[in-house]
Structure formats: C-alpha cells, structure tokens
Amino acid sequence: MISTIVWGTGNIGRAAIRAVDAHPGLELTAVLVHGPEMVGRDAGELGGLERTLGVVATDDAAAVLGARPRAVVYAASGNTRSAGALADVCAALRAGAVVVTEPIHPLYDSRDDRHEVRAPIREAIAAGGGSLFVASADPDWASGVLPLLLGGLGTTVDVIRCQEIVDYSGYSEPGSVRRLVGMGEPLDYLPPLLAPRMPTTVWGGQVRMLARALGVELDEIRETVSRRPLEVTVETDAMGKFEAGGQGALRFEVQGIVGGQPRIVIEHVNRIDPTCAPDWPNLPEDAASAYRIVVEGDSRLETTVRSVVGRGDPAAGGARAAVGRLVDAIVWLVGKDPGLYDALDVPLRPAARVADPVTA
Known part of the structure; x- marks a missing residue:
C-alpha cells in the first residue's frame, strides 16, 4: 500500500x-x-x-x-x-x-x-x-488526452475544440466563484481570471501541450472573452444571493493560432444560473458540468462527457x-x-x- x-x-x-x-x-x-x-x-x-x-x-x-x-x-x-x-x-x-x-x-x-x-x-x-x-x-483528459485520441481516429485534423461547461450554483467556494471568476459582481468589475493574458497563463500550457503532441508550431495564443448579466436575482444554497445585473455567465476561449487561424481552442462556458445566456452552449440534462470535445478534419468527431451532481456534494461531479x-x-x-x-x-x-x- x-x-x-x-x-x-x-x-x-x-x-x-x-x-x-x-x-x-x-x-x-x-x-x-x-x-x-x-x-x-x-x-x-x-x-x-x-x-x-x-x-x-x-x-x-x-x-x-x-x-x-x-x-x-x-x-x-x-x-x-x-x-x-x-x-x-x-x-x-x-x-x-x-x-x-x-x-x-x-x-x-x-x-x-x-x-x-x-x-x-x-x-x-x-x-x-x-x-x-x-x-x-478541466480536467486534463478532457483538454489533453481525449482530444488527441479522438483526433487519431481521423485522417487529418483541422481544428480541436475542448469545451468545459459548468454550473457554479452548487459550488461552495465564494472566493473563487465571486471574486476570481466574477459571478454576481458588476460587469465593470474585472475578475482576476480575466485580466489581460491571465487565461493564457492558466490554459496556455494545455494549448502548447496539444500543439507539441500534434507536431505543429503556434504562431501565437489569443484570447476572447464574453460576459452576460443576470436578468433576475438568484439564490443558491451554497453561496447565497446573486443580484440581477451582476455577472451571470462567462464565456472565454484560449486559442492556439496556426497559419493565422484558431486551430487548438480551449473554451469555457460558466454560469451561476442555468437560464443565463441560453444561446451559449448549455449543459446536458441533470449535469453539474460537462466536457465536450470536437475534432474537425476529414470528418467531424464529437463527444460529450457529463458529470452528474454527486450525492451529498453539489460540486462532486466535476x-x-x-x-x-x-x-x-x-x-x-x-x-x-x-x-x-x-x-x-x-x-x-x-x-x-x-x-x-x-x-x-
């Protein structure tokens, strides 16, 4: 042992x-x-x-x-x-x-x-x-090993997209959810996670690792960020009230650019309420988080792994x-x-x- x-x-x-x-x-x-x-x-x-x-x-x-x-x-x-x-x-x-x-x-x-x-x-x-x-x-298998395994099933790979979708309402970490990520905060508040180049600091290593495995040279790493406000006040069991008008959803990408195009993309879609930003990628039914991998090439390969809320622990699935x-x-x-x-x-x-x- x-x-x-x-x-x-x-x-x-x-x-x-x-x-x-x-x-x-x-x-x-x-x-x-x-x-x-x-x-x-x-x-x-x-x-x-x-x-x-x-x-x-x-x-x-x-x-x-x-x-x-x-x-x-x-x-x-x-x-x-x-x-x-x-x-x-x-x-x-x-x-x-x-x-x-x-x-x-x-x-x-x-x-x-x-x-x-x-x-x-x-x-x-x-x-x-x-x-x-x-x-x-993310976890790493969802933005590292599994995308590479899926990519190996095709003849060519044009784009790999690794997507994490999370409902934060069951989490009990207000320091991370409110202050680090910005959920519930005014939209003029800049969460530390979204400071310039911070997403690259956190997830750029995953992009570089995928590029290394694929044998390609990155031109650069870019970031895109979108935020949406809550339309109604919501109450969570784990972290209390999140007021209407505060940040309710966050979406960002860390893009590995090859030949001038985003070829390796790590995308996060995070919400404090599942009704916020309904046009963005959403969770499968009954899931607390989900990990979706899409490989575009000579064929399109897509898989979704969902984590269901764990017994006695709202965040246990992820x-x-x-x-x-x-x-x-x-x-x-x-x-x-x-x-x-x-x-x-x-x-x-x-x-x-x-x-x-x-x-x-």
Whole structure:
C-alpha cells in the first residue's frame, strides 16, 4: 500500500479523500487542512463519507511530511494563493513524495521552460527525489488526452475544440466563484481570471501541450472573452444571493493560432444560473458540468462527457472528474524516476476500484 496524504479539503480535497480511500493500492495516512475549524475532524466526515476512517485532520504540515509519505494529493486552492501553493508543493517534493495536483498552471506543459516557477520545482525534486504531475482541472483528459485520441481516429485534423461547461450554483467556494471568476459582481468589475493574458497563463500550457503532441508550431495564443448579466436575482444554497445585473455567465476561449487561424481552442462556458445566456452552449440534462470535445478534419468527431451532481456534494461531479485522474496516476508515478510529468507522459489507466454501493 502506498502511504498517501490529502492536502486540502475543498471541492477537490473532499473528492480526493473518497478516491484515495477507495483505491486498493493506496492508504490514506493523513489529511492536512489550513482552517483551524477543520483540525481534529475525521477524514471520513470531511470527505462526505458515511463512516469514519480513523484519520484525524491536522494543520501540522511539517510533522506530516516528516513522516515521509510516499504520495501527496495536493488539493489546496492555488488560485488565490499561488506562492503558498508552490511552497507547499516544494516542501512535499523535498520530503521525497510523489505529488499530484492541478493549481500550478504554468506546468501543464512540463516541457515549457519559460516560467520562473520551474526553477524551485526542479530544485525541490533534485533535493528530495520526489515527482510532480500537474493536471488541468478541466480536467486534463478532457483538454489533453481525449482530444488527441479522438483526433487519431481521423485522417487529418483541422481544428480541436475542448469545451468545459459548468454550473457554479452548487459550488461552495465564494472566493473563487465571486471574486476570481466574477459571478454576481458588476460587469465593470474585472475578475482576476480575466485580466489581460491571465487565461493564457492558466490554459496556455494545455494549448502548447496539444500543439507539441500534434507536431505543429503556434504562431501565437489569443484570447476572447464574453460576459452576460443576470436578468433576475438568484439564490443558491451554497453561496447565497446573486443580484440581477451582476455577472451571470462567462464565456472565454484560449486559442492556439496556426497559419493565422484558431486551430487548438480551449473554451469555457460558466454560469451561476442555468437560464443565463441560453444561446451559449448549455449543459446536458441533470449535469453539474460537462466536457465536450470536437475534432474537425476529414470528418467531424464529437463527444460529450457529463458529470452528474454527486450525492451529498453539489460540486462532486466535476471534482471527481479531475481527481480520479490525479489519484490513479500515483501508482504509475511511484514506479518512475523522480521528475516533472504532464498529461502526455502519464497514461490513462483502467479503473482500479469497484464502487461500494453503500459508501461510493
């Protein structure tokens, strides 16, 4: 069994606790939290399970890493604390752990040497012998591996479009949904996510990775952004009221330009209310999020994967879609040399577990 800790208990962390507990090759040995109100609570409770796991949450990162866990699922938010997330990940790498995570956006393409974040990561790997796999929260299979597999079914590829559609109304992360993304805020408020070149900072690595896999050179990366106001005030169970006139829907694209045309496109369509911007791409029925891949070439190939709202956790569908890939990568990474890996390195693996109908 591979000793594994989960660091963070937000939407991703809760799903990670469940995934690690269910995996036959992993043993959940610790849960690290940042909020003092979480300390002392059982991991089963924090993960939304209907049983205790006998693992009590702690905020003592030094003690947990000092026990030399073999793997770390780093699920703490990096959107609003990028420096803190980087420091945490480096500490885990220095402890010799395999680390799987998603918030270090510049490392979605592990071969991209242009960002300064690589230097401390490389130093930590060299010092401790750990490994790092950073996967997009889109999740990465929806904007990386699966589009390439679909593209391989045709003779030629002209355009690859990777589309994420999300209903935020069930999320419980107001810091991200309201301030980072701008839901409910006046349209003259510029959310940090939409600052010039920020979408490229976050998703440009995915575009570059796809271009690398396809063997094409990018002319540049462009961005497009559209926003729509709420026509009525809406009330959510998780985050309260969102007033009419505030941002209700957001749509943006990060476009890889080849030969002057958008050829590799990552598109996001996000809403706080499903009735806002009805003319934009919408979710399939009963889905909390969906991932649609369209490949245009000698033929058109399209597939949609929908995440249904999870039991007891409104955001669990989308979170599990990202977490399963991270957790399942641990066994493969443990058998490899220390280093920095991305979605083209880490293979998609068959399911490693069968759901328990009582606890899944």
